[in-house]
Amino acid sequence: LLAPYEGEARYEAIQKLLQERLPLYRSAADIEVSVFKQSPEDIAEEILDMTNELEKSSQREIWVCNGPNLNFLGIREKGIYGNQDYDTLVKMIEEKAQELGVEVEVFQSNYEGGLIDRIQKAYFEKADGIIINPGAFTHYSYAVRDALASVADIPKIEVHISNVHTREEFRHTSVTVPVCNGQVVGLGLKGYLYALEAVKDMAEKKA
Ligand code: DQA
Numbered sequence: 001l002l003a004p005y006e007g008e009a010r011y012e013a014i015q016k017l018l019q020e021r022l023p024l025y026r027s028a029a030d031i032e033v034s035v036f037k038q039s040p041e042d043i044a045e046e047i048l049d050m051t052n053e054l055e056k057s058s059q060r061e062i063w064v065c066n067g068p069n070l071n072f073l074g075i076r077e078k079g080i081y082g083n084q085d086y087d088t089l090v091k092m093i094e095e096k097a098q099e100l101g102v103e104v105e106v107f108q109s110n111y112e113g114g115l116i117d118r119i120q121k122a123y124f125e126k127a128d129g130i131i132i133n134p135g136a137f138t139h140y141s142y143a144v145r146d147a148l149a150s151v152a153d154i155p156k157i158e159v160h161i162s163n164v165h166t167r168e169e170f171r172h173t174s175v176t177v178p179v180c181n182g183q184v185v186g187l188g189l190k191g192y193l194y195a196l197e198a199v200k201d202m203a204e205k206k207a
Contacts, residue, residue, distance in 0.1 A: 028058075030054055051144075059103045060128040060203045062196060064093055065118050066108040067135030067144075073189075078160045082188060089189050096193045102128075112141055119147040124152060128207075129199035130156045131192060138174045149179040155202035156180040157195040160197050161188055 005013045026032065031033065031050040069076055071087050074085030090106045097104035105127075107118050122130055130151070137144045138158070148156055156179070163186025164171040177183050181202060184191040 007112060020034045056103070059101060060200060060207075061095065061103045061105065061126075062129040062131060062199055062203070063118070063122045063127040064104060064113055064192065064196075065130060065132045065134075065136050066121075067108070067133060068110040068113055069135055071108050071110070079197060080167075082161075084189055088131040089192065092189060093192050093196065096196050100196060100200055102196070104196070106172040110165050112143055114136060115144055119144075119151060124150045128203040130154055131159055131195045131199055132156060132176070132180070133159045133161070133192075134176050140175060141171055142175060145176045145179055148176055152179075153206075155199050155206065157199050158183045159191045159195050161191060162186060 001017065002010050002013055004022055030053060031047070032128045033043060033046050033050065038046070070089075071086045073081055073089060074083055086108070093106055109115050109118065113138065115132075118128065119132075130148075132148070134141065134144050137161070151185070158174065158180045160183070164174075165185065182195075182198060184195045184198075187194065
């Protein structure tokens, strides 16, 4: 391509070709790194940083919402909910998320309105999936149910640490699960991790 040109003319030919090609290169590229005035090591580092950022921004974002008294894990009814505390649960969820390559936001509120605000926020911030343990609200909160029903397009899984079906009668009813895609019950804290895998799959299938 450049053979017919020499000296300054060759330089101009290169400039012209580049001008024609640059929009095509740009439209096919995900990142752009300047190589001027940078050492090869710095360029490599910049490429790594930018690709890491890119990977992060394309990761699915799953929101975990915990309802009342779940912050009391490790303190409340240990025979039912175990000895591990809430911070341990959050750590387990974050580690699993990292392993699965998803982003996770773990939230807890003792208030009905806190959970509802969070579910609505998941809509505005375009969360890719919701895992919810509504705690006792599961059994009677039509308001939490309505909030979940409003975000119909977001895959949702309800989690219960204990096996609610072997406990008191009032725990056998969930008013929230009919507006979720599925439920994990009675598998302890690990239930959240299974839910994370499931919700990730659902979010990927949807996309
Ligand atoms: C729970 C079960 C609910 O009945 C109870 O009110 C909770 C925790 C569970 O994770 O097993 O707070 O949701």
